[in-house]
Amino acid sequence: MFPLDEIDNIFEAAARSRVFKNREVLLPDYVPLELPHREAEIKRLAEVVAPALRGERPSNAFIYGLTGTGKTAVTKYVLRRLEELAKARGSSVSWIYVNVRQRETPYKVLADMGEQLGLRVPFTGLSIGELFSRIVKRLSKLEGVYIVVLDEIDFLVRKGDDVLYDLTRINEHLPRAKVSLIGITNSVKLVDSLDPRVKSSLGEEQLVFSPYNAEQLKDILSRRASMAFNEGALEEGVIPLVAALAAREHGDARRALDMLRVAGEIAEREGADRVSEDHVYRARQEIERDKASDVIRTLPLHSKLILAAILKASLTSPEGRATTGEIYDAYRQLASSLGLEEVTLRRVSGVLGELDMLGIISSRVISRGRYGKTRVVELAVSPDTVIGSLSEDPTVGSMVQSMSTKGLTGKRGRATS
DNA sequence: CATCCACCGGAAATAGGGGGGC
DNA sequence: GCCCCCCTATTTCCGGTGGATG
Known part of the structure; x- marks a missing residue:
């Protein structure tokens, strides 16, 4: 029998990475403690949702910006903070986040919302109307302010969709609870294809996120890299390179962080103790390939x-x-x-x-x-x-x-x- | 300058497999 | 059980259309 503690040692050695200190901070769903170069956007959004602290319904908002410009991160960041603050002051503010792209159909979006409100929702079988009224019923028993974030709302817009319209009017059915909506999208064109009634309701406030430039990306990357990588694990040119590549692709910070992470993973896989520019180029290739493979396979x-x-x-x-x-x-x-x-x-x-x-x-x-x-x-x-x-x-x-x-x-x- | 090819692409309908509520 | 719903992939129907050709 192999002694247990020796097995542990093997795992321990393997588990201790040469390049990564904390790889997770480079994953797409990590929301950092600070969001550099989005101060203005954070301020705007905070102003928009602030009335919730007084128990008022914040204006609906529409957030627009290209992918990887921090829309989702800023929104989650601000709402988390808002919720904490509200809790501390004893007022009731909660938020619900739904990624519409992943939930794709109106039914699934509502189902997701329902579940987050503590409803048990069958994954099929109900009519949209029935589901909607269950949500209304549930909400009408509650009080406080609910902020519903519909990320990548584009996918809910497809021709003649009343779900969005119904959502904008949900407050009419609610005696105590107050619901406000935040729609996030990365296509400008969406705004035109929107039902005018939805457009005016959702567009009570509008925020535009501009892409990061190479300098800002470099800054973001180095802050994040210092948390993610061991001291000296990145070669000199790595961050400028990643920043330049990502800036060329419309300043997508998520793409940049991905590239950095995958470059690190490749380096680690090869047992290198530093991440080189070559790793970055290969990371870019690998990302493209994996993305395509996943799509093709399904x-x-x-x-x-x-x-x-x-x-x-x-x-x-x-x-x-x-x-x-x-x-x-x-x-x-x-x-x-x-x-x-x-x-x-x-x-x-x-x-x-x-x-x-x-x-x-x-x-x-x-x-x-x-x-x-x-x-x-x-x-x-x-x-x-x-x-x-x-x-x-x-x-x-x-x-x-x-x-x-x-x-x-x-x-x-x-x-x- | 009208013609006409080889498709484009919107709209509506269907099929058929997933499941409700009552 | 009955009747209704949702969802995806697909069919049916059909009115366009940019530009080389005659």
């Missing part, structure tokens, strides 16, 4: 097939591009070789649009005059990534693998420029 069957068709069509074309028609032909071949029913051209066109949104392909519609209007598609991720992710699928996997050899020879055959 695609529905026919979307995978269509992606395989794109792969096939683009690898056999000299430019690496393919049109909708070509993709459809390739798709039909693949489908019939697997003995599967085919989806229509309209659907393929729709899937192409989805894949574009997901960043797996990039495409634009062009007119070839006499020869019609079509969409030209090219892969936005490396063929190897696509092949790798698709081959895990039980249905299309083997087919993609056999295609990969042919495809890659085809690719090798063409000019490398």
